[in-house]
Amino acid sequence: MAALANLSKFLGCYGYWRNFVRNAGFRWEKKVSLDIVLDIMNTNLQDCWSWLKQVLEELHEEYGCVLVFAALTGLRPGEAVKSTSLI
Numbered sequence: 001m002a003a004l005a006n007l008s009k010f011l012g013c014y015g016y017w018r019n020f021v022r023n024a025g026f027r028w029e030k031k032v033s034l035d036i037v038l039d040i041m042n043t044n045l046q047d048c049w050s051w052l053k054q055v056l057e058e059l060h061e062e063y064g065c066v067l068v069f070a071a072l073t074g075l076r077p078g079e080a081v082k083s084t085s086l087i
Helices: 002-011 014-024 033-041 046-058 061-073 077-086
Strands: none
Touching: 002 014, 046 061, 061 077
C-alpha cells in the first residue's frame, strides 16, 4: 500500500487514492521492526532454491546466470541486469 500511495503522489492523483482507500475500508498494517526481522529469519528459502533449480533447467544459460547472480548477491532485478551488462 505504501508503494501505491507513493505512486499516486508521483502521478498527481493522491487525493483520489486516499478516497479510494478510505471508501474501500483498507487499513494500514503496522508491524514492529522486531516482527519483521523475525519473519525474515523464519522464512523457508528451500522453496525459492527449488524454484530456481527448475527455472535454470529450462532457461538458456545466459539468462540463468543473471538469475543466479541476483540470488547470490541479493540485488534487485534491474540492478542485477545492469550489473551483469557491466561485467
